[in-house]
Amino acid sequence: xxxVVEITNMHFTRGERxxxxxxxxxxxxGGITAIMGPSGIGKTTLLKIIGGQLVPNSGxxxxxxxxxxxxxxxxxxxxxxxxxxxxxxGALFTNMSVFDNVAFPLREHTKLDESIIxxxxxxxLEAVGLRGALGLMPSELSGGMARRAALAxxxxxxxxxxxxxxxxxxxxxxxxxxxVELIKTLNKALDLTSIVVTHDVSEVLEIADYAYIMxxxxxxxxxxxxxxxxxxxxxxxxxLNGDADGPVPFHYNAESLQDDLLAVN
Amino acid sequence: MxxxxxxxxxxxxxxxxxxATLLLALKVANQGMxxxxxxxxxxxxxxxxxxxxxxxxxxxxxxxxxxVERIYLDGADLIPVVELxxxxxxxxxxxxxxxxxxxxxxxxxxxxxxxxxxxxFPEDLVSIEEDKVCESADLRQCPYLTExxxxxxxxxxxxxxxxxxxxxxxxxxx
Amino acid sequence: xxxxANYFASxxxxxxxxxxxxxQASLMLFGALFAxxxxxxxxxxxxxxxxxxxxxxxxxxxxxxxIGMVMALQGYTILVNYGAEGSLGPMVALSLLRELGxxxxxxxxxxxxxxALTAEIGLMKATEQLSSLEMMAxxxxxxxxxxxxxxxxxxxxxxxxxxxxxGILGGHLVGxxxxxxxxxxxxxxxxxxxxxxxxxxxxIIKSIVFALxxxxxALYKGYSCVPTSEGISQATTQTVVYSSLLILxxxxxxxxxxxxxx
Ligand SMILES: Nc1ncnc2c1ncn2[C@@H]1O[C@H](COP(=O)(O)OP(=O)(O)OP(=O)(O)O)[C@@H](O)[C@H]1O
Ligand SMILES: [Mg+2]
Numbered sequence: 281x282x283x284v285v286e287i288t289n290m291h292f293t294r295g296e297r298x299x300x301x302x303x304x305x306x307x308x309x310g311g312i313t314a315i316m317g318p319s320g321i322g323k324t325t326l327l328k329i330i331g332g333q334l335v336p337n338s339g340x341x342x343x344x345x346x347x348x349x350x351x352x353x354x355x356x357x358x359x360x361x362x363x364x365x366x367x368x369x370g371a372l373f374t375n376m377s378v379f380d381n382v383a384f385p386l387r388e389h390t391k392l393d394e395s396i397i398x399x400x401x402x403x404x405l406e407a408v409g410l411r412g413a414l415g416l417m418p419s420e421l422s423g424g425m426a427r428r429a430a431l432a433x434x435x436x437x438x439x440x441x442x443x444x445x446x447x448x449x450x451x452x453x454x455x456x457x458x459x460v461e462l463i464k465t466l467n468k469a470l471d472l473t474s475i476v477v478t479h480d481v482s483e484v485l486e487i488a489d490y491a492y493i494m495x496x497x498x499x500x501x502x503x504x505x506x507x508x509x510x511x512x513x514x515x516x517x518x519x520l521n522g523d524a525d526g527p528v529p530f531h532y533n534a535e536s537l538q539d540d541l542l543a544v545n
Numbered sequence: 546m547x548x549x550x551x552x553x554x555x556x557x558x559x560x561x562x563x564x565a566t567l568l569l570a571l572k573v574a575n576q577g578m579x580x581x582x583x584x585x586x587x588x589x590x591x592x593x594x595x596x597x598x599x600x601x602x603x604x605x606x607x608x609x610x611x612x613v614e615r616i617y618l619d620g621a622d623l624i625p626v627v628e629l630x631x632x633x634x635x636x637x638x639x640x641x642x643x644x645x646x647x648x649x650x651x652x653x654x655x656x657x658x659x660x661x662x663x664x665x666f667p668e669d670l671v672s673i674e675e676d677k678v679c680e681s682a683d684l685r686q687c688p689y690l691t692e693x694x695x696x697x698x699x700x701x702x703x704x705x706x707x708x709x710x711x712x713x714x715x716x717x718x719x
Numbered sequence: 720x721x722x723x724a725n726y727f728a729s730x731x732x733x734x735x736x737x738x739x740x741x742x743q744a745s746l747m748l749f750g751a752l753f754a755x756x757x758x759x760x761x762x763x764x765x766x767x768x769x770x771x772x773x774x775x776x777x778x779x780x781x782x783x784x785x786i787g788m789v790m791a792l793q794g795y796t797i798l799v800n801y802g803a804e805g806s807l808g809p810m811v812a813l814s815l816l817r818e819l820g821x822x823x824x825x826x827x828x829x830x831x832x833x834x835a836l837t838a839e840i841g842l843m844k845a846t847e848q849l850s851s852l853e854m855m856a857x858x859x860x861x862x863x864x865x866x867x868x869x870x871x872x873x874x875x876x877x878x879x880x881x882x883x884x885x886g887i888l889g890g891h892l893v894g895x896x897x898x899x900x901x902x903x904x905x906x907x908x909x910x911x912x913x914x915x916x917x918x919x920x921x922x923i924i925k926s927i928v929f930a931l932x933x934x935x936x937a938l939y940k941g942y943s944c945v946p947t948s949e950g951i952s953q954a955t956t957q958t959v960v961y962s963s964l965l966i967l968x969x970x971x972x973x974x975x976x977x978x979x980x981x
Pocket of ligand 2: 323324368445467
């Protein structure tokens with residue numbers, strides 16, 4: 281199977297802090313790849329590295345056969361037309377209505393008629409259940425609605441690769457079910473490749489073809505959902521069961537609490 | 546649509562700016578003599594130029610006919626030389642015998658150059674009309690002030706301190 | 720000894736940081752300059768002229784009117800002692816055209832539009848709107864920065880001209896209509912004193928320089944701010960402080976170059 285994204289031996293640091301140490305992963309064409317891991321581990325960072333917004337210290341990130349960080353700026357912009365990202369915060373343009381937000385990439389990158397754009401936008405909004413909200417401004421949306429509007433915008437151009445950053449956060453069970461279905465059908469119908477970053481292990485494992493679990497600056501588990509569920513690695517088990525204690529620390533790196541509190545006196 | 550309103554208001558804004566520019570150009574700034582028109586050059590020497598500056602006006606009976614272009618000291622005899630630009634509208638108008646004096650508008654006002662037109666000998670007048678001297682090649686023959694000519698009859702600026710000094714001197718000698 | 724070394728190291732580090740910041744700001748400026756609005760983006764620029772220009776119009780007009788009126792009042796009380804109240808016109812006009820028009824407009828613009836630009840761009844950064852533009856393969860320099868840059872550079876000189884013109888009318892209102900200076904002499908002495916190329920054009924040149932500085936600082940501060948509430952508020956304050964100081968400093972230099980040496 282061909283790979284849409286291939287990361288090899290990638291190192292990334294933020295200031296003094298190492299976020300990734302020598303990780304390699306690949307995303308198969310036409311599949312849904314899940315990336316899971318504790319909060320603050322660098323999942324959003326990984327998506328930004330793939331999108332070329334952050335540059336790794338070393339290692340290669342290949343998108344459709346080209347190194348994202350070695351091509352020229354204009355080529356990078358061309359490559360980004362083939363990918364799309366749903367930001368964790370939604371990142372809707374606050375000075376435009378929902379309709380204009382979804383129409384934005386179409387107006388920027390295509391010369392389509394306004395009537396065709398209107399049709400496409402309405403179809404995309406229908407898919408996320410927000411066709412009735414097309415006249416609202418982003419400030420009038422709830423967090424979950426904003427995320428879905430942003431999803432409609434992300435799929436407006438029918439890209440080759442979609443990166444979803446926490447698509448399920450802030451969704452009620454019904455919209456969550458709809459979104460899970462939507463990601464799956466989009467993937468099938470449009471022959472897309474999807475990367476889904478999430479904490480919602482059970483939902484995403486239902487639709488994912490392959491999953492990576494990250495912790496401690498590396499990938500601690502990888503495989504098909506079946507393999508992950510049956511994994512006997514203690515790290516993976518802790519993550520799946522949600523145990524506070526275990527090999528994966530819940531705390532951000534710090535000296536021991538005892539030392540810290542005693543040091544005050 | 547909001548952008549329609551924005552466009553109209555931007556149009557209004559631009560129109561307002563143009564109106565303001567026109568006001569500045571026509572009513573505030575003196576565009577007529579701002580160096581845009583054709584001019585010809587004259588020179589004059591003064592013993593003392595007082596407070597005369599470059600861009601000061603040259604007036605005939607109160608009418609502005611030109612401006613001071615440059616003031617400098619003659620290298621040889623250290624006398625101030627004033628270079629004037631006179632509007633070409635007044636070509637062949639002022640006789641060679643015209644005189645210049647540095648005057649002050651009001652008690653504390655700016656200094657300017659007053660041009661007192663001279664006279665022309667009747668035989669010259671005849672020769673202008675018959676021989677068209679002022680249109681022929683040699684401008685030196687022309688009894689009018691022309692490009693590059695020098696005016697010799699000049700009266701310096703009045704310097705208040707000199708006047709007072711003179712006054713006191715006169716008082717003392719009485 | 721090590722303290723001394725640390726001291727010099729920190730000086731070196733801050734210097735390098737400042738140089739890097741100037742470099743980044745210049746790159747951004749060039750990005751914006753050479754991303755001259757495409758035909759498609761002319762609409763955006765017009766919209767931004769509406770935001771930074773039209774919406775600053777009221778404060779500029781009101782300030783211009785009052786400053787012209789105050790100058791006529793102050794000038795009259797001084798000039799009338801010398802019987803020179805006829806010179807009121809040129810006094811009002813020259814101070815407005817050479818100094819107050821460009822400078823006060825730029826200061827007001829920095830406070831009114833510059834701070835708003837910084838806050839807007841900063842908030843777009845904080846809410847990842849700039850990032851998401853990049854990911855949509857739309858260059859934020861082209862789409863967001865350039866239209867605002869050109870709108871500011873176009874608007875400010877127009878505002879300064881309007882400011883001066885209204886100030887002169889305000890001076891007329893007080894000097895002529897109220898204090899009784901002869902209307903004819905107000906205009907005619909003004910006309911014989913004010914010169915188009917020296918006074919009006921130089922004032923416009925000043926205003927264009929100020930516009931470049933204010934808009935550049937405002938956009939760079941927003942674009943490079945720390946994307947948090949404190950970061951944005953700090954960047955906004957810095958925009959106003961830095962622009963004001965630079966306007967006044969540059970005004971001195973420009974005045975010296977234009978009028979100082981005859
Ligand atoms: N702009 C930044 N400057 C410095 N460090 C940062 C910056 N953004 C993120 N980090 C650090 O990078 C790490 C990874 O951040 P990232 O946002 O990728 O986490 P995440 O895995 O997406 O977490 P979450 O699931 O909570 O969204 C965090 O520990 C954070 O401290
Ligand atoms: Mg994240």
